[in-house]
Amino acid sequence: MAGQPHAATERSLRTSRLMEGITQALSVQHNNVVYDMKSAGQDIITLSLGEAFFDLPLPSFDGLTTPGLHHYSHSRGLPELRRLLAKYYGSGFALPVDPDTEVIVTAGSKAAIYMALMAIVDPGDQVIVPEPYWLSYPAQIRMCQGEPVMVPHDVPVFDFERFVTARTRAVIINNPNNPSGHVYTRAELEYLHELADRHGLLLIVDEAYNEFIPPGAEFISAGSLDPEKRHTVTVNSMSKNYGVSGWRIGYLIANERLTEQILKINQHLVTCAPTILAAYLAERFDDLLDVTRPQIQRTVQLRNRVAGWFADEGIDTMPGTSTFYLFVHLGGSGLDSTEFAGRLLRESAISVVPGIGYGDSCDRYVRVSVGSESEERIARAVAAIRDLVESTTPEHLTSRPRSRVESGV
Structure with missing residues (x-):
């Protein structure tokens, strides 16, 4: 019948059962949405990227002495x-x-x-x-x-x-x-x-x-x-x-x-x-590490300051001191991590990664990355996360002292 695929076509379009059972990488999938939103002109405070942005010299390949730069090299690596x-x-x-x-x-x-x-x-x-x-x-x-x-x-x-x-x-x-x-x-x-x-x-x-x-x-x-x-x-x-x-x-x-x-x-x-x-x-090799290492240290220090900001707001983070990530607990919020991240993006234009992507026992967390935004924008995001936790917590307290984040400290 016209408009219906032939049986042979149906067979050729079939994909493997193994891959049908594999989901997209949640953080990459989430960031693709963010990329699309940014391309449409929206300003997103992006705390979902798995990278830190450094001030690096623009790469120049002039003067490289390695032969055959445009060709295959040893499969073990140079x-x-x-x-x-x-x-x-x-x-x-x-x-x-x-x-x-x-x-x-x-x-x-x-x-x-x-x-x-x-x-x-x-x-x-x-x-x-x-x-x-x-x-x-x-x-x-x-x-x-x-x-x-x-x-x-x-x-x-x-x-x-x-x-x-x-x-x-x-x-x-x-x-x-x-x-x-x-x-x-x-x-x-x-x-x-x-x-x-x-x-x-x-x-x-x-x-x-x-x-x-x-x-x-x-x-x-x-x-x-x-x-x-x-x-x-x-x-x-x-x-x-x-x-x-x-x-x-x-x-x-x-x-x-x-x-x-x-x-x-x-x-x-x-x-x-x-x-x-x-x-x-x-x-x-060494020149680049000389450039990135001081910036890495500033990023780690920022990460740990932000952990203090969350603590000041009564929000727990999973214990850790390193990387540029924090795993932030949702406290008494009635939302799971997917719902929380979705609402934060839609309502506050802030992207984080749902904790469920890191294991079933992690659905009460979201991942916050501080590697790609300014300190001021991260502070705004911390306040927004706090507000969403409070607004989705049954019978939450509405009166609280002004925080360091709100004060710009």
């Missing part, structure tokens, strides 16, 4: 960049790294995590994922036909063993944590290594925010407690630490046997990280 990354971890974080056999540079840390999972997960294998998790972990595990096993956010690290089964293959953590800002302690990391040893697990550690630590705080790279890399994969992002998130440059560190498997995946999916961008980062 040798010069691998050597610098090995030195960065060896001297900075006490993790010895062989740049020839233990590093792979690829198109962002997100791709590196997925490739590591592809290399170790068989159908039906389980991966333990503590909440709040970086929101792509469960989807990537499912895309490998594995099963994510979520650990609610109120379960201590030292109780993770009760989530281990005969099918458990790995544990994946984000340190420092996006969205809470928690930094794993030495005792917590030592426990996770012992857990991996006892049960033959792999420990995948996403350290994409390792530079975003306040002065005097201790950051321990998990790999430094497993220098032979018997069971540890360390993943990191040059995109975050250099303020070039749109460049998509990330890397992983693992033992030679595992990197050989991941290398095959990288070759079939990516070939190599963008050569000209990798060359720029290699030849400007």
Whole structure:
């Protein structure tokens, strides 16, 4: 009948059941809406982006000495960049790294995590994922036909063993944590290594925010407690630490046997990280860190001041001191995190990410990122979040003292 698709066409349009079950990345989906609103001329206080905006020199590729800038390069990553990354971890974080056999540079840390999972997960294998998790972990595990096993956010690290089964293959953590800002302690990391040893697990550690630590705080790279890399994969992002998130440059560190498997995946999916961008980062490695590190510290300090503003308003945030994120509790609000974020965007032109994207136990939170807005606009957003919490809390108090945020302090 005219107007109805042929049976063969219906079959050709069918998509895989696996991908039908995968949802969009909530933060990316949310920010796409924000981009559309901004394109339409709306002024949005954007506290939903997973990046910090730095004042960086406009990149110039003039004077780069790396040959073949417009062509393919080594699928492990430019040798010069691998050597610098090995030195960065060896001297900075006490993790010895062989740049020839233990590093792979690829198109962002997100791709590196997925490739590591592809290399170790068989159908039906389980991966333990503590909440709040970086929101792509469960989807990537499912895309490998594995099963994510979520650990609610109120379960201590030292109780993770009760989530281990005969099918458990790995544990994946984000340190420092996006969205809470928690930094794993030495005792917590030592426990996770012992857990991996006892049960033959792999420990995948996403350290994409390792530079975003306040002065005097201790950051321990998990790999430094497993220098032979018997069971540890360390993943990191040059995109975050250099303020070039749109460049998509990330890397992983693992033992030679595992990197050989991941290398095959990288070759079939990516070939190599963008050569000209990798060359720029290699030849400007220390200079760029000299530019970004002071700005990173100012961003972390702002993050912790904003935590104080929320506390002044009687609004709790999940414990943490690092990154540029806060996981903000909705208090007595009758809204779930999706409803809250939607109303905040519609009514106050402020974008945050619903906490449900970071685990089912996190639906009483929203993620607030302070990396891309001025202090004055963030203060306005804090006041608006407070007002929405109060207005959606049954029998909330209407009289309260004037806050520091309202006073402009």
